[in-house]
Amino acid sequence: MASIEEGDGGHHKKGPGVKKAKKLSTRVDMTPMVDLGFLLITFFIFTTTMSSPTTMELFMPKDTDKDDEQNKAKESGALTILLSKDNHVYYYEGQLKEDASNFLSTNFGGIRKVIIDKKKAVIDAHQHDAGCEKIWAKNEGDKKSCLDKDLVIVIKPDEEATYKNTVDILDEMAISNIKRYAMVDLFPAERELIQKTEGGK
């Protein structure tokens, strides 16, 4: 590599016949600087996280004990999703039947289709509702929003469900553009059913 030339002790050769001092090279050795530069680049590449965190909004209703203040959901438009351990998802439409014949099991890959199908079914069954359309036309100008107004998804995570599961299912609501959903606790009957299903496997 380049090295800085040193004078070869020419200074003790004094006299008239002395040669002109050799011109020193002005080039500086850049290798260490470049080395350091690349070291820093490597360091910054490894420490930089390019994806910045985002936030997901969540609105919770105020807890109320009064029966008449609670939101009522039409049975035809209700879909209950239960989250349990090991990423298991259970769901049923409308009311839970006594023989639990409509209590079905799926996973996070399959729940999206269930939600989309339910939404389609609710939209197909929709009957013209002038009152709702009037309100929507005034506020949002989107009459289509009335089509799925009966659709309510109830999310019930149990004690074994993880935070990731909860966020994932809320994400599914955003993905499928579900406007009405609620997060509530499980009924004892549902808990028993989950235990029974898991025990049977």
Place this chain on the structure above:
Amino acid sequence: MTPFVDVAFLILTFFIMATKFKPAEPVEIKTPNSVSTKDLPESDALQVTFDSTGRVFFGILSEKDPKIKYEVIKNMNTTRNLGLSETDMKNFVQTPAVGVPFSGLKQLLSLPVDDQKNLRQPGIPLDTLGGELYYWIRDAVSAFTGKQLKYLIKGDNGAKYPAFKQVLNAFKKNDIFKFQMITMLEDTPAGSELDIIRKRQKSGGK
């Protein structure tokens, strides 16, 4: 070699500028992914963090006005008889998040900020009524009066749902019902309704 070195230093400059160092946190949290694109607020926010074992931490983000943070701890010190010294309270302003019961606060804050992470924090005690987190939130909210305050929840992937629910309860007890959950951005699944809506907005906006 000169052009090569020039480019290398240009890249170096870019990375130095683009890097933003994460504030040190008492625990490492792996947040879930979501399709949400809303940005994370940097100031004027309360952040509740919980890890996979259910330990809960509380932090105040007030970069713009560090005085607020000082006020919160000063009020707490008098109302809850924490027995903190002036230095302890100054340390609190530097601390990103605390995860100790009120009884252990003096021990934590008597340490300089850099040493605090060596102390294992047991988490803020919670119960169905909100526990001590309720008081933290209440006092912080009153210190921020007149400002738009945001409420951030940062949970670990592996945390169980009851931990999340108890955190929500502590907020609900304070009549706060609107939260922002910190997540990492994920692509919208192709063909889904949200994907269609977003594409339409994009093309319509141009």
